[in-house]
Amino acid sequence: MGCYCDRMSKTATLQQARAAKAKAARMVSGHPDVNGVGITRDGDGYAVKLNLSGRTKPDPLPKQIDGVKVRTEVVGSIRKREPARKAVRAKAG
Numbered sequence: 001m002g003c004y005c006d007r008m009s010k011t012a013t014l015q016q017a018r019a020a021k022a023k024a025a026r027m028v029s030g031h032p033d034v035n036g037v038g039i040t041r042d043g044d045g046y047a048v049k050l051n052l053s054g055r056t057k058p059d060p061l062p063k064q065i066d067g068v069k070v071r072t073e074v075v076g077s078i079r080k081r082e083p084a085r086k087a088v089r090a091k092a093g
Helices: 014-028
Strands: 034-042 045-052 068-074
Touching: 014 034, 014 045, 014 068, 034 068
Parallel strands: 045 068
Antiparallel strands: 034 045
16 A cells, blocks of 8 residues: 555645746746736645636646646736726715
8 A cells, every 4th residue: 555645746835936937937928828927825835827818728838847836727818907087076066
C-alpha cells in the first residue's frame, strides 16, 4: 500500500507563485485572448491566474509553470470605465 501523501499535489507558496506569475506574463505576452495575469488562492497555497477575454484553445496556454498551477477564467473584454457622472439635484423653488 502506497503513501497517500505521495499522490497529493503540493501547493505553491506566495513566493513561488510570484515568480511563476512573472514568467507567465512573459510567456503569454501578445496572446490575443489573455488580458490579465495575477495570483489566486489554490487550497492552502497559490496559483497563477490568467484572465481571458474569451474562450481559447487550451493548447497554447500552460497548465503549470515551475510546478505552480495555472488557472484560467473567461472575464470578457476589459474596457476603460466611463467617468462617474455627478448627480444633478433639482433646486426647490
